Amino acid sequence: MYVKLILPALTEAxxxxxRPIKYSLFPPLGLATLxxxxxxxxxxxxxxxxxxxxxxxxSERPDLVxxxxxxxxxxxxxxxxxxxxxxxxxVALGGLHVTSLPDEAALMDKIxxxxxxxxxxxxxETEEAERRFxxxxxxxxxxxxxxxxxxxxxxxxxxxxxxxxxLERYPNGxxxxxxxxMTGVHVTPAGPEKDKSHTCPCKNx
Numbered sequence: 136m137y138v139k140l141i142l143p144a145l146t147e148a149x150x151x152x153x154r155p156i157k158y159s160l161f162p163p164l165g166l167a168t169l170x171x172x173x174x175x176x177x178x179x180x181x182x183x184x185x186x187x188x189x190x191x192x193x194s195e196r197p198d199l200v201x202x203x204x205x206x207x208x209x210x211x212x213x214x215x216x217x218x219x220x221x222x223x224x225x226v227a228l229g230g231l232h233v234t235s236l237p238d239e240a241a242l243m244d245k246i247x248x249x250x251x252x253x254x255x256x257x258x259x260e261t262e263e264a265e266r267r268f269x270x271x272x273x274x275x276x277x278x279x280x281x282x283x284x285x286x287x288x289x290x291x292x293x294x295x296x297x298x299x300x301x302l303e304r305y306p307n308g309x310x311x312x313x314x315x316x317m318t319g320v321h322v323t324p325a326g327p328e329k330d331k332s333h334t335c336p337c338k339n340x
Contacts, residue, residue, distance in 0.1 A: 136173075136174075136176075136177045136178070136198045136199065137177070137178045137179075137197045137198050137199075138170075138173060138177055138178070138179045138180075138197060138198065138199045138200075138201065139179075139180050139182065139197040139199070139200045139201075140166040140169060140170060140179065140180070140181045140182070140200075140201050140202075140203075141166075141181075141182050141183075141184075141189065141200060141201070141202045141203070141212075141215060142163065142166055142181075142182070142183045142184065142185070142202075142203045142208075143184050143189075143202065143203075143204070143208040143211040143212045143215060144184035144185055144208060144211060145185070145205060145207045145208050146207040146208065146210075147207060148184070148185050155185070158185050162183075163203070165203055165230070166181050166183075166201070166203055167181060169201065184211075189215070191215075191218055196222050196223070196224055197219070197224055198224070198225070199224070199225050199226075199227065200215075200216075200219045200224050200225070200226045200227070201226075201227045201228075201229065202215060202216060202226065202227070202228050202229070202230075203229060203230040204228050204229065204230040204231070204232040204233055205230060205231050205232055206231065206232050206235075206272045208232075209232050209272065209273065209276075210276065210309045212228065212232075213243075213247070213276070216228060217247065228240070228244075232272075236268075236271065236272070236273065238267075239264060239267070239268045239271055239273055240273075242260060242263070242264050243264065243273055243276070243277065243280075245260060246260045246261060246264070246277070246280050247280065250280060250283050250284055250287065251287060254283075254284040254285075254287035254288045255284070255288060257280065257283075257284045258281060258284035258285065258288065261277055261278070261280055261281040261284065262281070264277050265277065265278075265281075275305055275308050275309070275310060276310060278297070278301055279301065279310035279313065279314055281297060282294050282297050282298055282301060282314055282317065282318065283317065285297065286317050286318070291318075294317070294318050295318050295319070295320050298314050298315075298317075298318040298320040299320055301314055302314060302315065302320060302321070302322045303322075306322045
C-alpha cells in the first residue's frame with residue numbers, strides 16, 4: 136500500500152517574517168510517528184510544506200493520503216483533500232484542528248461533498264453550521280460555501296447580496312477572489328476619510 140502523509144504549511148509560514156530555523160529545531164513528529172505504525176511492506180512518503188513545496192502536478196495516486204491539520208492550515212488542508220478525493224484517493228484528516236472541532240469539521244466535509252450535487256441540502260447545512268458554530272475558525276469558508284450553493288441553485292440575486300456582505304467583512308481573505316469570480320461582485324475600496332477637525336477659517340462659527 137502506498138501512503139502519503141502531508142503537513143500543509145501554516146498561514147504564518149507564508150509570511151516574510153517566518154523563521155525556518157525555529158521550525159527546524161522543533162519539527163512536529165506526528166506524521167513520522169504515524170508512519171512508524173505502518174507495515175514494513177507499505178511505501179510511505181512524508182511531505183512537509185514548511186520544508187519544500189508540495190506539487191500536485193502529475194497523476195500520482197496513493198492508496199491513502201493522511202493530512203495533519205492545524206487551525207491556520209485548514210484552508211490549505213481542505214484544498215489538498217479535495218484534490219486527492221477527485222482522484223479517487225481515500226483521504227483522512229487529523230490533528231489539532233479536527234480534534235478540537237470534530238462536529239464542525241465533519242459537517243463542513245459533508246457540505247463540500249454536496250455543494251454541486253445537492254446545493255439545496257448544502258445551503259441548509261451552512262445555515263445549520265452558522266447557528267451551531269457562529270464565529271468559528273471555519274466561518275469564512277462556510278460563508279463562501281453558502282454563496283457557492285446559491286450560485287448552483289441559480290439564485291444569483293441572493294448570492295450577490297451575500298457576496299457584498301462577505302467581501303465587506305473579508306476584503307483580503309483566502310476566498311475573496313473566488314467569491315468575486317463567482318458573483319461578479321468586487322470589493323469597493325474605501326475612500327479617504329475627511330478630516331472633520333478642521334473648519335474653513337473664512338466661515339463664521
